[in-house]
Amino acid sequence: MDREETLVCGLMVKDPIDKLLDDATSGKSLFKNREVLHFTFMPELVLHRDDEQKKVTQALIPLLKKARPSNLLVYGKPGTGKTLVVKKVLNKIQEKVKDGSFPIQLLYANAKEETTLYGLLIKLGRQLIEKGREKEFPTTGLSISEVFNRIVSAIEKNGLNTVFVIDEIDYLAELVSKTGKDVFYSLTRANERLKKGSLTLIGISNDLTFKERLDPRVLSSLSEEEIVFTNYTVNQIKEILTERIKEAFIPNVLDPAALNLCAAMSGQEHGDARRAIDLLRVAGEIAEREQSDMIKEDHIRRASLKMEEDKETTALTSYPLHEKLLILAVMKANGNSTGEIYQSYKSLCKTTRQKDLTQRRVTQMLSEIEMTGLISGKIVHQGMHGRTKKFALTLNPDTVKKAFKEDLVLEDLL
DNA sequence: CCTCCACAGGAACTGATGGCGT
């Protein structure tokens, strides 16, 4: 759409919302199909993963022969297509047996998304039963072993052959160690309890050292088969992107230099294809909003910045009050030790009329914030003056101020 | 070589919340 027309529309429409909406619908889109650049999209072919696909399939083939397949452990850095390959293979298997008398049930859960062990089991359990019967797996109230029993009896009742896919299974290991409940063990041994049906476990992990922290009894049954996904090279990422671009965008909207940059930016470090795809989508959105008819290098760079900033802002705004106060305290006493930050935090509490928390709790919160990367801490030994940790803000103070503006309690501090 | 600082960070506990089965 050309400028004049936009202007005319703008003049005719009174409501600014209408104008925006009109622009959005009438303006031409660079996208043919946005979904292709979304992480849930399942491509026809998964490039550069032939070997891995073969191995996953082989491990699961016994399902077709009505036997219990091997449990499977899949390793690989983020964005190496682990989840994609596993889901793809399982989808195909399900298609193959669809009309047979041999029901295969697929259960997927991401351990990182569920904060608790209980939540994870409920999520899995609910996929086992028909819609409307969710009450059998309530969000709270039961004991973990009760939930587990219900899962097992649901499998048995329908004689299902279930495949549990647990993404980011290393987080589950963490949850388990917190509660002391040995769910892994029960899960891997569930087959012995089942008279009908079966249970196969597929664990997906980013952390290659995760295995070492596992109980050896569990390990032996869980890692009957192991598959390691290697990182993509920059060239491979480029090919993957090219493939998706064909589907996602209308022809010739992507500057080749932008493609190179996109592949290089996310590829160089980790070989993370998912990030590359995200980057492309965001860059496309930025270009589209500007009514640009081509995606250039500059759009990729700005997309990268935007993604970084968005991540920071959402992290900042979603923190509870005391974490926010602490971040402000770190800001005020940038580069200072825990003790000084604690003093600063206490005075902030006073001015905002909040009850201050103990130093123990504060150190814990600081290291939690440190984990997200918003602040960085360094342990410093000062000889006679003891040991402490010095914290510094890793992001722009203005970003923090902008993010905290909304918070009524913090209003007058800024 | 010893001392002693200023915390780090683990473990165990408390009280509140919300919802279960019986």
Next chain:
DNA sequence: ACGCCATCAGTTCCTGTGGAGG
């Protein structure tokens, strides 16, 4: 109505520690 269970935020108590200064 009752006891039980998991979880969360927070507290109390604790042991551990590298190296400057004596």
